[in-house]
Amino acid sequence: MNTLTDRRAAARQRTPLKRSQIAGFWGAWAGWTLDGMDSFIYALVLTPALTELLPRSGFAATPSNVGLAGSILFALFLVGWGLSFIWGPLADRFGRTKVLAATIFTFAIFTGLSATASNVWQLAIYRFIAGVGIGGEWALAGTYVAEAWPEDRRKMGAGYLQTGYYAGFFLAAALNYTVGVHFGWRAMFLTGAVPVVVAILILLRVKEPEKWQKAEAKTVRVQPLREILGPAYRRRTWVACILLTIAIIGLWAGAVYEPSAVIQLATRAGMSKGDSIRTASLATGLLSIGTIIGCLALPPLAERIGRKMTLAVYFAGMAVSIAASFGWAFYLPNGLAPFIAWLFVLGFFGGNFALFSLWLPEQFETRVRATAFAFCTSFGRFVGAGVNFLLGAAVLHMQTLGVPIALTALVFVAGLFVIPFAPETRGEVLPQ
Template sequence: MSTAPQSTLTQQEPMTGPARRAFAGAVGGWAMDGFDVAIFALVAAPALRLLLPASGLAAGEADVGLYAQLSSAIFLAGWGTSFIWGPIADRFGRRPAMIGSILMFSVFTAGAGLSENVWVFMACRFLAAVGVGGEWAVAGTVVAESVPERLRTRFGGLLHSGTYIGSLLTGVLYLTAGHALGWRGMFFFGLVPALLVLFLRVGVKEPERFEARRRRGSMWEPVRVILRPPYRARTWGNLVLLVVSVMGLWAGTSFGATAISQLAERAGRGDATRLASLVTLITSVFTIAGCWCVPVLARRFGRRGALVLLYALMIVGILGAYAYAYPAGNIVAFLAFAPALGFGGANFAVFTIWLPEQYPTAVRATAFAFATTLSRWAAAVGTLLIGYGITATGSLSLPLALTALPFAAGLFLVRLAPETRGQSLPA
């Protein structure tokens, strides 16, 4: 199978109606994915404070931090299991894979709101993650294959901003109605994405590029292809780079709401909910801005250079927030480092552009899912270690500050994947 870059789209190719609908469906699904994921980051502390005693467990600050990390690790394990959506998309189509993943994460996010103990809560989070994890790979593949070649990089960045727009909407909802809804009501809003399935069923068709190369046979053949030469080295390299990114997101950025809530409670302030919403809003706004800037950075500095820049920002943000502001009890300083965490978090948008450029259509969704889902297993182990560190130290500070280390390693590991700047999407 040739690796030579090809394109079936000309530089003058217009943005057609089917391409617009495909992009809208992909962005909508990815935004609702971000909406559901952000709910947990905001309501983890109040949910666990209720569910831990109901499960016969202590609910002190360190206990809540530990079980929040355990729940994150379980969520990551579920996300790793969602690799199955890649082969499904390559064998049966992009649209059924999108519909299935959206329904799964919607139903089980809402199910978490019905939990009466921490173990049912964890099970719902695992199953929701199996749905969540498939959305990025399938949506990214759909956009890359549907939009004109001249717009592909730009729309890749716009697509990835969707998940943070969803997070932003969650922050707004929690800020304006969090007290009235409670943590259960927030989870019930997880059913909203299921409505998107109606649009996907009626308005979105399979990309022409995929239809022209639709294959039959074993669903697992793409897995064998991406793990053999000439793709094997880049496949494992992409997985390593995604492990770096996911470690930082789940152990650092997504813990911001819990961290600032604890700072507010320690200071005797009564605005913990407002501050948790505020830090989520700040990071979401700056990540959205970062995603919009990623196409420019990727064209100017290459895919590798853009990733290095954003990894460096994550190092600054994590060390500033957790090595300095949190141990000092400085809420203002913590908020001041949130923009760096937000903009740096746009490093995921680089992969939305970069991964489809490295593989042909027949195996593209599988390769995308391999890196973006299986990386969660390694990150889950790291997250459990951080949870242990929180218990051992009695604080979030040192364990979360150490999440800067994977990004430091990532500055040197970017060469594991090929530079694809200026290349067309392979056929």
């Protein structure tokens, strides 16, 4: 009996984290948090910023022009986000922490510079370059945590890391209610320069993961992008690209259109404009809370039933919750409360992103891991951006928000047929 108890106690015991590993995680988490904050800041200040800058650029600040310019700037930002795959090969060549710090430094500096924009063209350039930096942060933060943390801790580390992005939403909302209200949109962009401090701390205090150092010492120079698209990795690379694309389509469909849907439902319920906006903010918070819980619940589930089955559960949950919220609750006579309740469920299964932080590093060797992570996420962003604009056109054509977004549930159903082609890595150590 004592022997059994000792074994259980040993199984529960975790490898202690070193100070550098703790500092590195918080640096990566803070970067991912500030990444989410930066993305949400743009959504919050878009209208006041363009209302001021369009007349200075020779255009009237009409609602249609603000909407068009906002779409163009968002497109440029997404193109920059997609081009972030350039960071992967750099991280495989020069190290995780150095390049991670460079991504944070890039998006922080150019977010801060957005506060100095005197016309819409300057703002577009700053947002494009900030997008390049922001897009690289997830791939490099996920790669760093996977390699730096002990084998028995890195799975939960992936879940913890993913919560940062959604914590950034709360931080941006809090700043908007304080700094933004009193000092305007330029001050909001200036707060986005704060991550420079995080980048400096990463460079000064965090060591490169031992796994990367060992691989670097014995690796013959390769072309990592060519290798992940070669015979050894081609299948898992493209399967990962497809699965990430599906996840990104669902994220943008839910997150981008959720506030508008809540405002429409609240207005339909007789609320004032101000109350409708506040209700949308609360609903966004509930969606984020659900996603954070989903991120934390995912790693233990993935350890129990496997990576592929866990993703299938989360994809099925996304399909049901998108169809139920946008396809059913949105059209109910009194649909506000049911819609918001389904948003929490949608948020929970939106935590499927945590699986990719856990699973992608397990599928590739150290010498190409960052390149593979960055390539797969960038591919998904490019395709997801195109689908996002198609959804916008469908909403305009059909004159309704619910049905076009509800149809994205079919993408997750299709994803269930792709998952079996991915490798199952449960119980395997991170490949060297």
